[in-house]
Amino acid sequence: xxxxxxxxxxxxxxxHRDLTxxxxxxxxxxxxxxxxxxxxxxxxxxxxxxxxxLPGNRDHLTQSGEDARNYGGLQGLAEVRxxxxxxxxxxxxxxxxxxxxxxxxxxxxxxxxxxxxxxGGSKPWSKEEEIAILCPVPGYDRHFALAESFGIKLVPVxxxxxxxxxxxxxxxxxxxxxxxxxxxxQYSNPSGETxxxxxxxxxxxxxxxxxxxxILWDNAYALHHLxxxxxxxxxxxxxxxxxxxxxxPIIFASTSKVTLAGAGLAFLAGSxxxxxxxxxxxxKRTIGPDKLNQLRHVRFLKDLKGIHDHxxxxxxxxxxxxxxxxxxxxSRLAPYGFANWxxxxxxxxxxxxxMEGTANRVVALAKAAGLALTPAGSTHPYGKDPLDKTxxxxxxxxxxxxxxxxxxxxxxxxxxxxxxxxxxxxx
Amino acid sequence: xxxxxxxxxxxxxxxHRDLTxxxxxxxxxxxxxxxxxxxxxxxxxxxxxxxxxLPGNRDHLTQSGEDARNYGGLQGLAEVRxxxxxxxxxxxxxxxxxxxxxxxxxxxxxxxxxxxxxxGGSKPWSKEEEIAILCPVPGYDRHFALAESFGIKLVPVxxxxxxxxxxxxxxxxxxxxxxxxxxxxQYSNPSGETxxxxxxxxxxxxxxxxxxxxILWDNAYALHHLxxxxxxxxxxxxxxxxxxxxxxPIIFASTSKVTLAGAGLAFLAGSxxxxxxxxxxxxKRTIGPDKLNQLRHVRFLKDLKGIHDHxxxxxxxxxxxxxxxxxxxxSRLAPYGFANWxxxxxxxxxxxxxMEGTANRVVALAKAAGLALTPAGSTHPYGKDPLDKTxxxxxxxxxxxxxxxxxxxxxxxxxxxxxxxxxxxxx
Numbered sequence: 001x002x003x004x005x006x007x008x009x010x011x012x013x014x015x016h017r018d019l020t021x022x023x024x025x026x027x028x029x030x031x032x033x034x035x036x037x038x039x040x041x042x043x044x045x046x047x048x049x050x051x052x053x054l055p056g057n058r059d060h061l062t063q064s065g066e067d068a069r070n071y072g073g074l075q076g077l078a079e080v081r082x083x084x085x086x087x088x089x090x091x092x093x094x095x096x097x098x099x100x101x102x103x104x105x106x107x108x109x110x111x112x113x114x115x116x117x118x119x120g121g122s123k124p125w126s127k128e129e130e131i132a133i134l135c136p137v138p139g140y141d142r143h144f145a146l147a148e149s150f151g152i153k154l155v156p157v158x159x160x161x162x163x164x165x166x167x168x169x170x171x172x173x174x175x176x177x178x179x180x181x182x183x184x185x186q187y188s189n190p191s192g193e194t195x196x197x198x199x200x201x202x203x204x205x206x207x208x209x210x211x212x213x214x215i216l217w218d219n220a221y222a223l224h225h226l227x228x229x230x231x232x233x234x235x236x237x238x239x240x241x242x243x244x245x246x247x248x249p250i251i252f253a254s255t256s257k258v259t260l261a262g263a264g265l266a267f268l269a270g271s272x273x274x275x276x277x278x279x280x281x282x283x284k285r286t287i288g289p290d291k292l293n294q295l296r297h298v299r300f301l302k303d304l305k306g307i308h309d310h311x312x313x314x315x316x317x318x319x320x321x322x323x324x325x326x327x328x329x330x331s332r333l334a335p336y337g338f339a340n341w342x343x344x345x346x347x348x349x350x351x352x353x354x355m356e357g358t359a360n361r362v363v364a365l366a367k368a369a370g371l372a373l374t375p376a377g378s379t380h381p382y383g384k385d386p387l388d389k390t391x392x393x394x395x396x397x398x399x400x401x402x403x404x405x406x407x408x409x410x411x412x413x414x415x416x417x418x419x420x421x422x423x424x425x426x427x
Numbered sequence: 428x429x430x431x432x433x434x435x436x437x438x439x440x441x442x443h444r445d446l447t448x449x450x451x452x453x454x455x456x457x458x459x460x461x462x463x464x465x466x467x468x469x470x471x472x473x474x475x476x477x478x479x480x481l482p483g484n485r486d487h488l489t490q491s492g493e494d495a496r497n498y499g500g501l502q503g504l505a506e507v508r509x510x511x512x513x514x515x516x517x518x519x520x521x522x523x524x525x526x527x528x529x530x531x532x533x534x535x536x537x538x539x540x541x542x543x544x545x546x547g548g549s550k551p552w553s554k555e556e557e558i559a560i561l562c563p564v565p566g567y568d569r570h571f572a573l574a575e576s577f578g579i580k581l582v583p584v585x586x587x588x589x590x591x592x593x594x595x596x597x598x599x600x601x602x603x604x605x606x607x608x609x610x611x612x613q614y615s616n617p618s619g620e621t622x623x624x625x626x627x628x629x630x631x632x633x634x635x636x637x638x639x640x641x642i643l644w645d646n647a648y649a650l651h652h653l654x655x656x657x658x659x660x661x662x663x664x665x666x667x668x669x670x671x672x673x674x675x676p677i678i679f680a681s682t683s684k685v686t687l688a689g690a691g692l693a694f695l696a697g698s699x700x701x702x703x704x705x706x707x708x709x710x711k712r713t714i715g716p717d718k719l720n721q722l723r724h725v726r727f728l729k730d731l732k733g734i735h736d737h738x739x740x741x742x743x744x745x746x747x748x749x750x751x752x753x754x755x756x757x758s759r760l761a762p763y764g765f766a767n768w769x770x771x772x773x774x775x776x777x778x779x780x781x782m783e784g785t786a787n788r789v790v791a792l793a794k795a796a797g798l799a800l801t802p803a804g805s806t807h808p809y810g811k812d813p814l815d816k817t818x819x820x821x822x823x824x825x826x827x828x829x830x831x832x833x834x835x836x837x838x839x840x841x842x843x844x845x846x847x848x849x850x851x852x853x854x
Contacts (some may be wrong), residue, residue, distance in 0.1 A: 037498070042494060045487075045496040045585065052486065054480075057477065060479060069687045071464070071683075100716065107713075117540060142714075150542055186602065242430065284572060285528075286534075287530065287569075289527065290527045293690065
């Protein structure tokens with residue numbers, strides 16, 4: 001077997017025949033598999049099944065004696081903020097606990113910025129002629145869709161393996177129109193990379209044209225290790241404070257992939273100024289969050305060790321799924337030399353770069369064979385991957401057996417599409 | 428004893444001496460009572476104590492077999508929407524279930540209208556030079572504060588006992604700048620009145636200058652009866668549909684004062700067009716609501732009879748508190764002839780109209796005596812009651828014994844302030 005690039009026309013034609021035969025067989029198996037989203041598997045949710053009867057009757061008083069059943073407590077329970085302070089890398093006093101979705105807190109941050117403006121700014125962002133947000137690519141489609149839905153211009157910046165290309169970022173943020181950057185700093189969605197300390201320092205120090213520039217630091221996978229290595233992520237609050245830009249970062253996180261995907265807690269953290277500003281706006285929106293769900297989390301997770309122990313159980317369920325995908329790619333794609341993929345140490349995704357110009361074709365082939373993949377291009381602003389080559393593989397939700405089937409199916413579709421492409425360019 | 432208006436200077440001076448002596452005695456008792464907000468008492472929350480261990484371990488499947496623990500289900504569980512359809516007066520398909528706060532859904536409605544525009548409109552509301560919202564007064568301070576915080580102009584309209592003065596409303600909505608009206612149509616906060624069928628019909632039929640005018644129908648007290656009478660509230664969706672304005676109303680409600688104030692469910696209902704529009708924006712904000720809390724509600728309340736039975740238990744706890752306040756006002760204020768108050772058949776508030784120009788003084792006197800009242804003026808846009816006479820009394824949270832003390836204290840402060848005022852105008 002030689003790499004696809006070195007095959008002559010005859011070898012390509014033979015390979016195409018074999019792959020087409022295999023693909024027809026695959027279709028005949030009538031699979032129904034879904035690898036579109038980073039969803040926890042039912043077995044992962046079972047890990048938190050003890051929560052469904054918590055806090056339990058007559059258990060509704062917080063550490064400070066508040067009644068968690070009633071209104072109020074806008075910032076969230078003190079014990080929850082203390083528990084997650086080390087996870088967020090922020091003092092408990094600088095943390096806000098929200099309801100079940102960190103995406104909602106990012107949405108609300110943008111809304112408050114658009115309609116009221118942020119500290120350090122001279123007017124609401126919606127009053128500017130045009131504003132833009134930097135989008136490291138490949139990135140998270142919901143980040144992009146959220147900003148796009150408010151008419152914010154999405155500006156792609158390539159990721160390097162150590163975070164975004166900082167020369168590019170520093171050049172772009174000189175523009176006063178650029179108000180923010182999306183970052184998933186650890187086990188980035190979907191590339192899996194963790195920002196280096198140098199990247200974090202440069203983000204903290206860089207000169208921005210906009211005086212009210214914000215780093216939207218979505219640390220969604222702070223706890224989500226797959227290997228034994230623990231990456232060191234430089235604390236963004238500290239780095240920005242030390243650089244004299246304390247109000248620059250807004251940190252987000254959630255327990256959606258720790259406890260229960262639909263019934264977790266979301267967190268926002270930042271400088272005292274940012275937190276006061278956020279609470280002032282949030283206080284117009286609600287009298288307070290669901291504090292019983294906060295109590296439920298404290299009762300279940302107990303302490304930081306409890307959180308880490310719980311994450312180890314997740315790891316034992318999902319690491320084999322990642323390994324299965326990597327093994328399939330290694331054995332079935334590596335020999336042909338055209339594909340690349342990530343081997344993440346954490347997070348929820350694998351990036352598979354197929355042959356340029358074939359990602360859409362691979363997704364279509366997979367779909368026709370009963371395997372749903374995230375649409376090609378979804379990792380890029382406006383859903384447009386200029387090279388049409390990046391696929392996001394989400395191995396957590398299906399069972400291990402299904403993941404193996406799905407990974408085999410993906411390799412077959414990627415190979416077939418690449419072979420078609422080579423044949424077309426030969427012809 | 429004669430009415431205050433008929434007392435001569437000597438009688439007034441004698442009364443003032445007596446009241447001052449009583450007031451000093453009141454201060455000596457060092458009360459610490461809070462009647463500021465419409466909060467359920469702990470005993471009311473105890474009624475839902477069975478919920479704190481629900482749905483229970485291994486109970487996480489919905490009627491249709493979805494896993495309520497995972498992401499998704501943006502519109503809310505079908506069984507929750509079916510359960511509350513008769514409460515909202517809308518088909519289940521036209522209901523959205525949110526997290527714990529209907530105020531948050533009102534906020535988000537306004538945000539989507541401001542940043543994206545609503546069906547029937549030509550542009551986002553934030554792109555208009557100026558927009559205004561009609562505010563029936565006395566009204567709910569959080570409604571007013573929310574709209575004000577977005578720079579929406581608040582235009583007061585007097586309530587009549589049958590809802591807002593519709594001649595005034597019809598005149599005002601001819602202005603294209605007027606985009607919406609706040610309504611609490613049943614047991615209005617705080618007047619307690621229920622809109623008559625004629626009021627609802629006129630709201631539905633009236634010609635509005637803005638083609639994208641909305642009625643924000645906050646039916647917060649749909650289930651919250653105090654007496655045996657059940658008011659008939661004309662269905663706003665039907666009325667608007669029949670009038671050819673199906674997209675005009677947006678209905679809000681919640682279970683905050685049914686189950687748990689901080690951990691209830693919120694609802695939005697409207698025309699199919701409005702619901703699609705809302706979900707389209709909400710889908711950018713979140714992957715779905717907390718469906719376990721939805722399941723918890725269904726397991727606990729079971730059916731419509733379960734809801735009504737539960738509300739009867741609330742009634743038996745809070746109706747005596749309302750009766751105690753009314754009895755105190757009747758026995759201690761009625762003889763003096765200057766004050767008026769509501770005798771609501773439902774809801775959470777009593778309006779006490781004290782002597783003109785004294786409401787702020789009454790609140791200050793009460794505060795100095797250890798009784799916190801809602802700030803005078805809070806029932807009016809911008810916190811400004813031009814007559815300085817309307818007080819909102821919230822009797823639910825304190826115990827019955829405390830409510831009696833507080834009601835006596837309020838009457839004393841109201842009398843003292845009135846007496847001071849009369850003396851000042853005599854002098």
